[in-house]
Amino acid sequence: MLRPALIAVFLSSAAISTPFLTPAIAQSYSFSTVKVEGNQTIEPATIISYAGIGRGETVSAARLNDAYQGIVNSGLFESVELVPQGSTLLIRVVEYPMVNIVNFEGNSRLKDEELAEIAKSKGRFVYSPSQAEEDAANIAEAYRLRGRIAATVEPRIIRRDGNRVDLVFEITEGKVAEIERLSFVGNRAFSDRRLRQVLETKQAGLLRQIIQSDTFVAERLELDKQLLRDFYLARGYADVQVLDATSDVARERDAFFVTITIREGQQFRIGEVSTVSEIEGLDAAEFAAVQRIRKGEVWSPALIDNNIARMENLALRKGLNFVRVDPRITRDERGGVLDVEFAIVRGERIFVERIDIEGNTTTLDQVVRRQFRTVEGDPLNAREIRQSAERIRALGYFADASVNAEPGSTPDQVVVNVDVEEQPTGSLTFGASYGVSTGVGFNVGLSEQNFLGRGQAVGLSLTSGTDSAEGSFSFVEPAFLGRDVALKFAVSYRESDNENSSTYDSRIARISPALEFPLGELSRLEVRYSYQDSKISNVPATSSQILRLEDAQGAVTTSAIGYTYSYDSRISGLNPKGGVLLRFGQDFAGLGGDSKYVMTTALALAETKVRQEEVTLRAIFEGGMINSLGGTNSRITERFFGNGKIRGFEPGGIGPRELGAGATAEALGGNMFAVARFEADFPVGLPEEYGITGGLFFDVGSVWSLDNVNGGLAGADIVDDSMNLRSSIGFSIFWETPVGPLRLNFAKPLVKETYDVEQTFDLTVSTKF
Template sequence: LDGNSLRSFSRVSVGSLYNAEALEKSVEEMQIELSRRGYAFATVRPRGDRNFDAHTVSIAFQIEEGPRLYIERINVVGNTRTRDYVIRREFDISEGDAYNRALVDRAERRLKNLDFFKSVKITTEPGSSSDRVILVVNLEEKSTGDFSVSGGYSTSDGALGEVSISERNFLGRGLFAKASVQYGQYARGYSLSFVEPYLLDYRVALGLDFYQRQQLANSYISYSTKTLGFSPRLGFALREDLTLQLRYSLYKQEITLPSVLNNCNNNLGTAGYFPTPQFINAGNPNNTGYGVLGCYGDGEASLPVRIGLSNGAYWTSALGYTLTYNTLDNTRNPTDGLLVDFRQDFAGVGGDVKFLKTAFDAKYYTPLVSDIVGLVHLQAGNLSSYGGYQLRMLDNFQMGPNLVRGFAPNGIGARDIGTYAIYGYGGDALGGTNYWGASAELQMPFWFLPKEVGLKGAVYADAGSLFDYKGPTGWTLTNEVNTPGCIKATQTSLGTCTGLNYDDTNVVRSSVGVGLIWASPFGPLRFDYAIPLTKGKYDRVQEFRFGGGTSF
């Protein structure tokens, strides 16, 4: 065996910081590769030679042939509910194969990650001869079904309640099924989900989602949206820390307006929609000014919202994928590791819209000193259309505290500042086709409190921007009119109106803040107070934000 041929499977390199976890994974991948090459009994042992003066360590990987052992049987004990094959399919080895400790450890880790069992332990017993070994898988089942009533409050969604029923090990076959209903002040809907983790006995997960969501108008948006969708997906484990998901999404979106913002009864493409003093003051004998008694006096939605309303429901049909790299030590409460998501969605496989949407998100956690955890969060996105398609306002990214804390939902990016804002309703967020964000955070426990209390503090700094709005800025005239902002139509050609005056200044938004994270008996809660340092002229600020909920 040429030892140098295994160098590419090492996750440690000259000059890098010593990392015991990377060393352990290097040993595992080398042993698996040796098994593939026919050295089923070989073992890899790392040996370190420390230089205390230079603060370095030299690592040598020693390969030993090892005793020849074969797996005689795999006995599964304690699975009173889970089917035998659900457990055995987590093994990359079977009866008659050469015994490989790295593959056995991997199977034990996979069984624990299923979250079907209270405990998992794989032990060995002597077989019928000296070169035979019996694997014994000792399990203790636990409840995998949940019926929950959840309640919570957030500053963007208001009071929110959810009833859900889910089963992670449906019928003992390892299937996942969930149904939930959500009802709140501003957010409502339901969803159905199903996952088959081993499609046709291959390590390929099939997921099906059906959902309906409704976001009602509130203090942050003047309109309501309703989304009805269906999404099948396939997931592949390329490596233990690298997964690929392929998906198809089909959903319908439509805009509605509260009656107070939909009472002008003027149609796009007519002279009346571009408000003149005469139109606004219709029925006002005194003609005392803009919007005093006219239909615009109680407010009106922005032009892109009105266009979306007049065009009716849109169907989006998209193919997409997500590539995920995950080395987190704990997915629920990470303290070390890297989580990277790269996703793209290509809309235009049928449907009414055509765009390519790309998003990148990376989080890096690292332990520092005295239980202090550092977090660096980077994110970016791009949206582009093709085939002459005019992007809708709903296609654009909408950002707020999810990008830079200290700003309101839909609080940053392009905003309507046009003529209509005079009459009291303007200021709708229009979104953007590009965004970027960077955040640095320190999370630390309160040393004067017991750990059981579950309180942590956080300090952070955020920066980012959302810009480059691409959406409706005017409409096509359907009859011959001559109003400000319009090009007069003729009998042979339609005219146009610009109609939208908006601010899309690309400025860096930034903020600093403090947070309180509480793993409370009522569920996870987080409170944030952030102060914007730089912002756009028309951005909306929300310095305090909190959210949380519970199940019982």
């Protein structure tokens, strides 16, 4: 028999050389007694169970080694020793100490509470060196995701009485590793500046202490590569390849230099388009009629998919299941065109067995399920499944969403698995605003886009300015009665005190429910009802006779029904360089209330990008008209003022006023307005990471027409309500800031009336139609 000391040395080693191994394997043992020494808090029976050796069991030396490893792998002991003593096996252990408290030192960017959630080592648990090292690595990873790749974390222990230790993570946070330069290789059709606008990753700029997207996150580069590929494909570059995205770190480890290599290939356009049917009795011409694709258009996957969807939808309307449309592409490299043949073929007979949704801890299943046009038992349409996935991602409720089809219980069935990851959808904002004409204002807003997980949007806003106060509440149910119909409800209340240099006070309370539903792929219709209570008061005796008459009327109620039709080709993505927006709406007042009129408004917008898509050209035409009915007159709370429509003039600075009163007369508004605005947005030469661009504009239009032009007095009219054109020219500075997109307008009126009030500078929050 080997000496006990030699066996102890053997069992405490993870790797034994061959001369010691051979005699050890040949030896076997049988123990009638197992003793445990050194344990303080862990029961002997627990330790023996880790060893897995029973009394009287014949074991080999290799089996003893397994017992040793079993006790070590429990993670409870600092040292373990197995010593055979005749028929007794002695197990000596030294327990790891108990963690008294876990502390973090040196951290300022991440709070103790955040780090405590990352670390799995906890107070009153057994200390584990491997767990402490894993916690240190996880904390360092958390800093890396925040751009601090130089952060180091060292776990230290401070021994206390009673076999206890304090676990301290010593943290050196380091500097944020910003992206100092983001460049491209191989791009000819688009500049570096334009391609940087596509990426989620940004270069470090003027607001580098606030903007988080300029910190280096390696995982974000994969998303950026896909975004670049989609950008080129949408513009006809069918062979584009994003070959590589490399990152080099500066010597100080506080900056990265990212280079993305692209192989663009050539741009293709649509060549000949044809449709064939490989299903007997199916007329290809009928399917070709629903296509919206023209020869000479820039090729894009979205254009092809959109037309395939139209034809497959036609097949479904005709009751034809398992019909698939395959695009067959013929390339003409020399001519730079792709001939497209849409082949109508018979698809496989596969059904959707069920749709499983996972990961939605807050959002109800029905919110996700209603994004599918397919239900259980329907024929499988792979294109529809992909589009459903896009609709789920577009909700904005999830940080990530994947939709996959897997084999079902039978060969002709599939299970659609939806895996989502929730993200916060609510916000509480506090802010301040400033306008040249409105002064300083403060606001607080509360919004939730996925209220109670039902997909409903709720918003509450309170705003207080120098001369006004306003509150509003809104609610939107996007799938009313389970249909693609949005139910909207809005309530607002506004009071103003001599706002925009006026000499009177006003109060407007409004409530408006509405329904909105699609009429086509790009068009929608909203129908609504509105009830409004408005009043102007405290009109001075020296003010306009027309305003004094409206003041004498007291509060006026308006009950109206209306609609708005909108068409927006920009949402389809078929023309990534621009599109058109059309809106036309009417409100009919007179269903009760005091006011009786028909109000009509219209807007047309067209925009396109030129010069490698760095310059945006835009034309906007807008107008409105109020036709008073039943012998009533329009009121100042209903008329148009053209505020912000023609830059270079103050709010209320143009339109009908009393003759002879000069610039001090009250703006009365008009029953009609029409404006045309022409704009160009372009880079100004500054690094794009600063978020500063420029623009030029030319505005022309007018506000005119009143029902009452003499204030009820006999004699000549006291108001000029003629259509007097105004125009202005100027330039803008756009600044993308963390608090919102700011717009600084510098305007010079070209044509104006003597009583108009100019405003050559304006600072506003930039808005988009």
